[in-house]
Amino acid sequence: MKQKNLKLAVMALCSASLAQAQNPTDSIGQRSSILNESAFTFTEAQLGEDDDMSQNVTIVNSNNNIYASEVGYLFSPVRFRYRAFDQKYNDVYINGIPMNDMETGQFRFSNIGGLNQQTKDQEFALPFESNKFAMTGMAGSNNYNFRPASMPAGHRITLTGANRNYTLRGMYTFNTGLSDKGWAFSGNITYRWANEGYVEGTFYNSLSYFLGVQKVFGNGAHSLAFSTWGNPTERASQGAGTDEMYWMANDRYYNPYWGYQNGKKRNSRIVNDFAPTALLTWDxxxxxxxxxxTSLMGKYSMYKSTKLNYNNADNPHPNYWKNMPSSYYDIWDESNSSYRTSEALQNWHDAYDYWSGPKANRQIDWDRLYYSNKQASAQGQDAMYYIQAKHNDALTIALASTFNKQLDKDKNWNIGIVGATNKGMHYQTMEDLLGATQFHNINTYALGTYPANADEIQYDLNNPNAVVKEDDKFGYKYNLLVNNGKLWTSYSENFGILHYLVAAKLGYTAMQRDGKMRNGLAKDNSYGKSHTAQFIDGGLKFGANINLGRGNTFTLGLGYEHKAPQAKVAFVSPEINNDFVKNLKNERVFSSEIGYQLQTSWLHANINAYYSYLTNVSDWQNFYYDDINSFSYVSITGMKKAYYGVEAGLKFKVTSAFDVKLIGQISDAKILNDNTVSYMNSTKGVEYTETIYNKNMRDNGTPLTAASLGLSYHSGGWFLDLNANYYDRIYLSYSPCYRYHSSATARGNCFDNNEPIRSAFEQAKGHGGFMLDGSIGRSIYLKRGSLSINLSVTNILNNTNIVTGGYEQSRSDYSKKTDGTTTNRAYKFSKNPMKFFAYGTNGMLNIAYKF
Structure with a gap:
């Protein structure tokens, strides 16, 4: 297994003297607290910049909860999610305005990537904590303060070298603070770059900017703040692999997405991401x-992801299952005599020798693809291979207003209103014809099911048989229109030894599809607008802290809400037609928590138990279903889910400079019932409905068991931290089609007296293990300003066996004959899930000068 060298570099700019105080006047927007050098900073994992893996819930911070304040940063190398919750349950705000995507519910942390200094000033609220900007989400909420007057005055220049997603980072930040004339200005520019990241075949190129101005009027009663920011990024992606692939490549970070073209590396999966945002706030x-x-926000998101595809040709991907040695010889089933012959064994050896030979044999052969396309073009044929680009763009406008009233020293009341509209623009373009001269906008998946002159094979009957050139739209084009509004209020009070919170919200959501192509599979139901689906939702929340004296505190939280479904899951097959999912309802969410905290001069400990129960949960997936050589659009409705667990933290102060920390959690996040699944395949455009046996499937991509022992020494400007972390029970994303009733019946041995045998539907898991992380740093105060140097190293012992995510393959272990019977394949998809592994030893050297 290759060991990557730690690339240390120096280069960057970033400002904002945390040590320098601002104008002491209590003006609107002034920073409420100053964070020290150990304050939370984003890592690549927490920024969610790799969409091939799960997004993280990063609201895990609270000044009086040891577990929550530590877990987000400590466990980020394995993409840990707080309580395993999906990102959509974590509400993110900037200056009081909601920033979660209106279609998916996700907040894309990559949109504020590189803005480390701007994102340090934020208000955190755990699920049952009070705040002044919202009714807190089930996974908590946080509100970033982007007002220039709140940012510490001064300059900061930062230079970073790393061997992670990027290798060099330069940052410069400048904040004026609030002048005597009531003006404040702020600016930031960050550049992150890698010619090749930690994973071979990847690169990284990102520029982040932030500009802000604020004017405080008169005696400070009024303030206007304007901020704009963006993060244009281009990066190459990493693909997952099976254990067989990693073994033959002798590399846990084998990446099938790239290959050599004219002797140079080229990646087929390139992501371009840019979401320029403007925010105006009146205080x-x-x-x-x-x-x-009151805040008004406008954002235009542009997200493009490319992919290599093929037409009337062999699959060009080097990791295609038919290229694997185990597709020739059955290494799992001794009774499968058809695939355990001497000839099959020889084929296994031949495939192994080829795939494990020169690196080029297991990468994309770009030169061959160009040659094949030129040959096809010479005969007047369409491109056999091409690069397509999926676009997910969005225009979002939102307005939020919040009134905060301090009734007296012990009582606080807040009320707010939010209105937002979103136009999501989804389409596909031809990125590169790879040397070919033409391509037609027809559904090649449906050819064979329908004749070549049938309407059904046309992607757009309004422009039949359209010739597609590079940058032309093809395949699909539609908009999703989402509007919502929300009214919320909260009241908190200190009543003797009791502090309690009561909060409520009421909301409205409307969604609609507007088709821009008339798909032949739904000629009367794909072009133009669908009807509008409307939902009324809302909820209540109660939280309480009881001070028992001597540092003992008891906590309790209860919540119940109806949550409107996301537009992402609302349509059966949005790339084909206007149909909404059947039985689409509000999620019903019950959440609860009970906890105890002890805080003394030398000991700080907390333990919390939580339970959340959800019904009417919907899910939607779109994947290539290899069994039928077609894309499949899958909707699952009526799910019941439970999230529950225990989490604990302990900080023991040995001396004034030396602390010992212990944190840990054991949890579960699973589906409680079998469900109804509806799916439509791109070969026919017909919707099928049946039972899916997905009971006991767990949420994927995060350890459900995690623990850490940390040693921390801070003295005389030096700080040294060492953490031993353990991760276990890491589930991979389950394949729905493997658990359809029809699939289970075909493969057999899945039922006993018509009852499903649960062991036949077990979910694939990833390997956990120990990881040792550490950091060392020094703060040096100079005659002018200060210098801080920090070296952090993750996975010091180079444990490359820890899985950080992955998914089961969407294909069966059998093939169907024409008479309806099945025969087992040599290749076992159920034994070969795709996985990602934690990076080996990696680190970051950070040098910052503040003045």
């Missing part, structure tokens, strides 16, 4: 106890 300090904050 009105009505009185010492009353404040009104």
């Amino acid at each position: 009105w300090k009505i009185s010492d106890n009353d404040k009104l904050t």
Whole structure:
């Protein structure tokens, strides 16, 4: 297994003197607290910049909860999600306006990547903590303060070298603070770059910017703040692999997405991501106890992801299952005599020798693809191979207004209103014809099912048989229109030894599809607007802390809400037609928590148990279903899910400079019932409905068991941290089609007296294990400013066996004959899930100068 060298570099710019105080006047927007050098900073994992893996819930911070304040950063190398919750349950705000994507519910942390200094000032709220900007989400909420006057005055220049997704980072930040004339200015520019990242065949190129101006009027009663930011990024992706692939490549980070073209590396999966955003905030300090904050936000997101595809040709991907040695010789089933012959064994050896030979044999052969296309073009044929690009763009406008009132020293009341509209633009373009001269906008998956002159094979009957050139749209084009509004309120009070919170919200969501191509599989139901689906949702939440004295605190939380489904899961097959999913309903979410905390001068400990129960949960997936050589659009409705567990943290102060920390959690996140699945395949456009046996499937991509022992020494400007972390029970994303009733019946041995045998549907898991991380740093105060140097190293012992995510393959272990019977294949898809592994030893050297 290759060991990557730690690339240390120096280069970057970033400012904002945390040590330098601002104007002492209590003006609107001034920073409420100053974070120290150990404050939370984003890692690549927490930024969610690899969409091939799960997004993270990063709201895990609270000043009085050891577990929550530590877990987000400590466990980020394995993409840990707080309580295993999906990102859509974590509400993210900037200046009080919601920033989660209106179609998916996700907040894309990559949209604020590189803005480390701007994102340090934020208000965190765990699920049952009070706050002044929202009714807190089930996975918590956080509100970033992007007002220039709140950012510490000064300059900061930072230079970073790493061997992670990027190798060099330069940052410069400048903040004026609030001047005597009431003006504040702020700016940031960050550049991150890698000619090749940690994984071979990847690269990284990203520029981040932030510009802000704020004017405080008169005596500070009014303030206007304007900020704009963006993060244009181009990066190459990493693909997952099976154990067989990693073994033959002798590389846990084998990447099938690239190959050599004219002797140079070229990646087929390139992501371009840019979401320029503008935010205007008006703060009105009505009185010492009353404040009104109103924000208007506009954002235009542009997201493009490319992919190599093929037409009337062999699959060009080097990791295609038929290229694997185990597709010739059955290494799992001794009774499968058809695939355990001497000839089959020789084929296994031949495939092994080829695939494990020169690196080029297991990468994309770009030169061959160009040659094949030129030959096809000479005969007047369409491109056999091409690069397509999927676009997910969105225009979002949102307005939020919040009124905060301090009724007296012990009582606080907040009320807010939010309105937002989103136009999501989804389409596919021809990125590169790879030397070919033409391609037609027809559904090649449906050819064979329908004759070549049938309407059904046309992607757009309004422009039949359209010739597709590079940059032309083809395949599909549609918009998703989403509007929502929300009214919320919260009240908190200190009542003797009791502090309690009561919050409520009421919301409205409307969604609609607007088709821009008339698909032949749904000629009367794909072009133009669908009907509008409307949902009324809302909820209640109660949280309480009881101070028992002597540092003992008891906590309790209860919540119940109806949550409107996301537009992402609302349509059966949005690339084909206007149909909504059947039985689409509000999610019903019950959440609860109970906890205990002890805080003394030398010991800080907390333990929490939580339980969340969800019904009417819907899911939607779109994947290439290899059994039928077609894309499949899959909707699952009526799911019941439970999230529950225990989490604990302990900080023991041995001396004034030396701490010992222990944190850990054991949890579960699973589906409680079998469900109804509806799916439509791109070969016919017919919707099928049957039972799916997905009971006991777990949420994927995060350890459900995790623990850490940490040693921390901070003294005289030096700090040293060492953490031993353990991860276990890491589930991979389950394949729905493997668990259809029809699939289970065909493969046999899945039922006993018509009852499903649960062991026949077990979910694939990834290997856990130990990881040792550490950091060392020094802060040096100079005559002018200060210098800080920090070296952090992750996975010091180079444990490359820990799985960080992956998925089961969407194909069966059998093939169907024309008479309906089945025969087993040599290759076992059920034994070969795709996996990602944690990076080996990797690190980052950070040098910052503040003045």
